[in-house]
C-alpha cells in the first residue's frame with residue numbers, strides 16, 4: 001500500500017550493513033534542537049522509562065493513586081513515586097490514542113516528534129498497525145529503534161531522523177497522525193500543511209500540547225521560562241485553531257486537560273527527580289496563562 005512504499009523509499013541506508021543517512025537540519029534552530037535531544041539524559045525521563053520499558057518525553061494526566069503511593073516514610077516510597085509518575089505519563093499517551101478513531105492492523109500512523117518512541121510502541125500494541133516516527137535526534141531514533149528490536153516489533157515500528165515539516169510519507173497514505181508535546185518546536189502552518197498532505201481524507205490528527213491562553217493576554221513570565229528551559233516556542237490556543245482551519249483540519253474535540261495534569265506536577269514537585277521547571281508549570285496552570293489541551297481534528 002502507499003504508506004508502505006513511503007517507508008521503503010525512505011529506508012535507504014536502513015539495512016543492517018549500511019549506516020542510516022542522516023539529513024542535515026533544515027535550519028540552525030533545528031540543529032540546536034537536535035543537539036538538545038541528542039544530549040538529553042534526565043533521570044526524570046530515564047528512570048520513569050525503566051519502570052516498564054516505555055520511554056516518554058511528555059507529562060502525565062489523571063488523579064494520583066495515594067493508596068499505591070503509600071507511606072512517604074518507608075524505603076520503597078521513591079520507587080513507588082517514580083512508578084506513579086510513569087503511570088500518569090502512560091495514561092496521557094493512552095488518552096491521545098483514544099482519540100485516533102478506528103485504526104486497523106493494515107493502517108499506518110505517524111508520530112511527529114516521536115522522542116524515544118514510547119507512544120509508538122503503545123500505538124502498535126493497541127492497533128497492531130505500522131507506526132512511523134520522526135525526530136530530529138539521531139540518538140532518540142536509535143534508542144526507539146533499539147527498543148522496537150528488543151520487543152520484536154521493528155517490522156512495524158520505526159523511527160527515523162527527519163524534519164516533521166518535510167516527511168517522505170506519500171500524499172493521503174496515513175490513517176492518523178499526532179504531535180505529543182512536539183508542536184512547540186515548529187511553525188504551526190507549516191506543520192499542519194504537512195499533516196494534511198500525508199493524511200488521507202477522513203483521517204484523524206491529534207495533538208496534546210501546552211499553549212498560552214489568549215484570555216490571559218500575552219505569554220506570561222512562566223510561559224517565557226518554559227520556552228527558555230526547553231528552547232521551544234509555545235503557541236497560543238488561538239494559533240492552533242487558526243492554523244488547523246487553514247489546512248483542512250477541522251477540530252472534532254477540544255479538551256482542556258489542565259486540571260488533569262496539575263496532580264502530576266504537584267506530585268513531581270515532591271520527588272527527588274525535580275528538574276527546576278515544576279514551579280513554572282504549576283504557577284502558569286494555576287494563574288490561567290497556560291493550558292494543557294488535547295485537540296483532535298478530522299482531515300476533510
Ligand SMILES: C[S@@+](CC[C@H](N)C(=O)[O-])C[C@H]1O[C@@H](n2cnc3c(N)ncnc32)[C@H](O)[C@@H]1O
Nearest residue numbers: 056057058113114115135136163164180182185
Ligand atoms: C518533548 S519531545 C516529545 C517526544 C514524544 N512525542 C513523546 O511524547 O515522548 C519533543 C520531540 O520533538 C522532536 N522535534 C522537534 N522539532 C522537530 C522537527 N522539526 N522534526 C521532527 N521532530 C522534531 C524532538 O526531536 C523530540 O523528539
Ligand SMILES: CC(C)=CCC/C(C)=C/COP(=O)(O)OP(=O)(O)O
Nearest residue numbers: 042044045056057058181209210230
Ligand atoms: C507542555 C510543554 C510546553 C512541553 C514542552 C516540550 C517538552 C520538553 C516536553 C517534555 O519533555 P521531557 O519529558 O523530556 O521533559 P522533562 O525532562 O521536564 O520531563
Ligand SMILES: [Mg+2]
Nearest residue numbers: 044045057058
Ligand atoms: Mg519527562
